[in-house]
Amino acid sequence: RNDMMLYNHIVHYYGDTAKAVSSYFEVGVSAAQIISDKIDQPNLANILDFGSGYGRVSRFLPYYFKQAKIQVSEVKPIAMEFQSEAFKFETITHTEQAASFKSNTQDLIIGISVFTHIPIKAFKEWLSALYNVLNNEGQLVFTFNDIGKCPFQNDGKYHYQEQSEDSSNSGIPDKLDDVSQYGSTFYSHDFIKSLLEKHSQKIELVPNFIGDHDAVILTK
16 A cells, blocks of 8 residues: 555556556566566576565566576665565665665666656766666666656756655655655656766667656666
């Protein structure tokens, strides 16, 4: 009941819980499969699902990366307790501040529906933190919103809107402490590429990677 990703599906299906749960699982398994197909490295040793929530994607990763140690991270401790108990994943709990993040090195870091929500200052800080724990030739895969699909007035390059599912649901016990730092964020491809180039020149931008979210595949 605390899972805001599931809540989104319930709202979309006007309270039809059966359809919402089915859709929730379909999106999760589809994301895991798409990432597996695109990365095409089934024998990776270490994978981190960053901003993993209640495991919409992570629960399916062991089916596609059978050799990997799966770790999950999240700012919400109740979500991490759930994933530890339900899936036996090793968890990394941190605050909204990138400086609080501690991890062993990773072959692959996945961030689905995380950078779609945080403002640019946090984006830069988290990008650096995650990039720094990648192994040599490790990859960071994350989704983002294309500015061309932004429903708000914008400058064509970047827009942050202080609006999200957490900001509209004050009753959940693991609500974010500062919802002003979790909204809806949009980037142009050229602008997001300019932010990534300081880290690596090995950048692939993939339109409509998962649903209507575009993706970055950044290789160290």
